[in-house]
Amino acid sequence: MGRQELEYPREANNTVKRYPEKAKYELETIHKIINSAQIVHVAFNAPNGEGFPSILPMIGKMGSYERPSADIGDVLDLYLHGYVSSRIINLGRSASSDSSESSESPGLPVSISAASVDGIVLALTPNAHSYNFRSALLFGHATLVTDPQEKLYAMELVTNSVAPRRWQTSRTPPNAGEMASTSILRVKIRNGSAKVRVGGPNDSREDMENSAMREKVWAGVIPVHTVLGEAVPAAYNVAGDKMPEYLDEWRREENEENERYAREVSGLKYPGGKKEQAI
Template sequence: MDAPTERTRVKRLNKRARYDEETVHGILDAMPICTVGYVFGGAPYATPTLQWREGGHVYWHGSSASRMLEACEEAQVCLTVSIIDGFVMARSAFNHSCNYRSVMVFGTARKVSDPAEKEARLRAFTEGLWPGRWDMLRQMTAQELKATTVLSLSLDEASAKVRSGPPGDDEEDYALPVWAGVIPVRQQVLSPVDDPRLMPGLTPPEHIRRFKIG
């Protein structure tokens, strides 16, 4: 990652800014859900989708007929990821906040055109979430691969913003008889539910039982 640019430099509450790879990569790796902002037909759109990171690039995929993917290819986009860790309850409404981790990435989205590379990226996506699953699945057909588009975005222009800890009240407000603190928030993965058409005797493999995000 490069030094912050005018687009990535955090201006509001810049003490929460992080520009280091460890923080940016960690947030992207912890939350597969992202939002991609782009322009289509002269109007702004923001589409939620799944993302994954490999090295200094972030990827997302979808149908080759997707309007979003078509609009993003070779175009300027903004990809964001957010994780909420808690609601911060202060002694005044003004000082309420959230504990969170977020990332913004700017740049030109590139299409992964080589079929072998595209399949490798999709394998990495699957294996990153559920190690060992790709090899147990039916092989992807040439038509399925053709029907899937994978886009790539460099992390050269990215920044993170993080808040943690208790509320920051005005000094005189600490004497008020008002409860203050943090309501922690976490995303919970529940036990897997069998497909009703599952073959008899099959149980969730280890990569399903141990799956977690956050």
């Protein structure tokens, strides 16, 4: 029991400067925020971008092809599914390669963000309004997965993260055309960070002492959570009107857990001593 909890090193690019009391560097915290997000945002520099980074919503899940049983708090890779032109990936590769055959190129530098809003924090004054939220950043180098076995591993990881057991309960394996048309990026993580805000509003002493104003302005939190609704069968579905029980159970559990978390953190006292603004 009790192995030391791993943390990402604090370097210039990932050290949180604003509200550092909310910053977290543990791999487990960061990886869980990434995995719980339905989409992540991926930013990178494309050639001829004129200074504008590219930014894309993608599906991103933490995993390890070498050690598939690795814990969420271990050193992991991020697998990204979604469309990134292979031209860009290849340019990233050649730009960072020293053109020696034997050198491994690190890949395209990518920055990844996942964020969820858990509550709207209504304070006595707009300046102290905020969101309860969980956000995570990862920085790393992306390369295209070319090994078919690793690609299959990542496709199963991504599929079963979007809906559990779906890889095992739908038509697999992918055929040759599906394998060829699917792009998976593996991001070797360099570092990362997370920020989490929980609790009620945190107003200034001055506003707290203005009792006439406090009688008028309602202060509190509107919890926010995502709901997976009742399934709608496809027009061509012939496998029963109702979604399979294992999926419906997962849906209900997700909803309960998301609602519970948003409600629980809404009722907490804001833990920081510092005045709070919006994110």
